[in-house]
Amino acid sequence: MPQTHEAPTFVGISRAAEILGISSRTMRRWIDEGKVQGYRLADHGIRVNQADVMKLIVPMSHASGVS
Known part of the structure; x- marks a missing residue:
């Protein structure tokens, strides 16, 4: 069965x-x-992929330097 990919x-x-x-x-x-x-x-300025932005949100237990 082919996989469907959503546009970013x-x-x-x-x-x-x-x-x-x-x-x-x-x-x-x-x-x-x-x-x-x-x-x-196009003429919409600079954009970022929302999924890439969400990957930058890290749980505190995984953040560097946090115990």
Whole structure:
């Protein structure tokens, strides 16, 4: 049976930053540093894959330096 793949959901930098509780400036820096992949979609500015943003949310027990 063939697998179906959903198209990725892209969100703007401001929305991605809001999800993570960071500033838009930090989100742009993370894109520049390669921590998050940015995509330029036509005339819609830079977007990021929402699934990639959600992967950055880590439970506290797995965060580095937290016991």
